[in-house]
Amino acid sequence: MSPQSVAEPIPLPLSQVLWETVIPAGTHWSGVLRRGLALRLVDSEGGANLSAVFYRREDPLERYNMADTLKAQHTAHLTxxxxLYSDMGRVMASITHDTLGWHDPVGGVGDAKLFERRYGKTTYQAQRNDMIRNGRDSLVLELAKHGLGARDLVANVNFFSKVAYGEDGSLAWVPGHSRAGASVDLRFEMNTLAAFSTAPHPLDANPAYEPKPVTLIAYRAYAGDARVPDDDACRSACPENTRGFINTDRLFA
Incomplete structure (x- = not known):
């Protein structure tokens, strides 16, 4: 599959917007996104990283699968x-618009040891809200709000981040990839629990801890009992996607 070119975001009429919130720099958020809902992610200031994991709301044992997502679509980046495929071969969410053209699905998420080694050690007792929060602990904290834990953490997507691949399989951080106002739209094809962290990417070479905020704008893409048409750009992108949507439609038949 050849991912489509970048595009300018479609303006959203106020009547279409359901809610809007900001995930502050270096913090985290989680919530349930119903089938037919779309979420616009906006890099508010430029240079953001948004680590994300996804689970089926009714049965969290079904969750985002990075390996199936990449091999089914013959790609090493998302746009x-x-x-986004679940481990049951169903489509959890579709990327319907993107102004960047590259989002990282392989770089993972930074943990406490990595962040302490890179940025130094801080505590809430001493720094309060200025403490350094790593991405892994942030996602685990959000999952705990929904009855999940560290053992449920899966490979994540890093929106707004780009890594380059070396011939030897090495990964290299690409600085300056995302600009202020860059956005990507996720359309949810099943009821999905999503958890997000705005902590820096684990490969970010910046020696200073400088996370950025991300704005979330939720809007209605289609009625939850509807079916994405056959000529939809995501559904028809490749035969594997068509089969994935069929599997998803049967879940809601």
């Missing part, structure tokens, strides 16, 4: 036209 407009790509979908």
């Amino acid at each position: 407009r036209g790509c979908v």
Whole structure:
């Protein structure tokens, strides 16, 4: 599959917007996104990283699968036209618009040891809200709000981040990839629990801890009992996606 080119975001009429919130720099958020809902992610200031994990709301044992997502679509990055697969071969969410053209699905998330080694050690007792929060602990904290824990943490997507691949399989951070106002739209094809962290990417070479905020804008993409049409850009992007949508439709038949 060849991912589609970048595009300018479609303006959202106020009547279409359901809610809007900001995930402050270096913090975290989670919530349930119903089938037919779309979420616009906006890099508010430029240079953001948004680590994300996804689970089926009714049965969290079904969750985002990075390996199936990449091999089914023959790609090593995510952009407009790509979908996010669950480990049951169903489509959890579709990327319907993207102004960047590259989001990282392989770089993982930084943990406490990595962040302490890179940025130094801080505590809430001493720094309060200025403490350094790593991405892994942030995601685990959000999952705990929904009855999940560290053992449920899966490979994540890093929106707004780009890594380059060396011939030897090495990964290299690409600085300056995302600009202020960059956005990507996720359309949810099943009821999905999503957890997000705005902590820096684990490969970010910046020696200073400088996370950025991300704005979330929720809007209605289609009625939850509807079916994405056959000519939808994400559904028809490749035969594997068509089969993935069929599997998802049967879940809601």
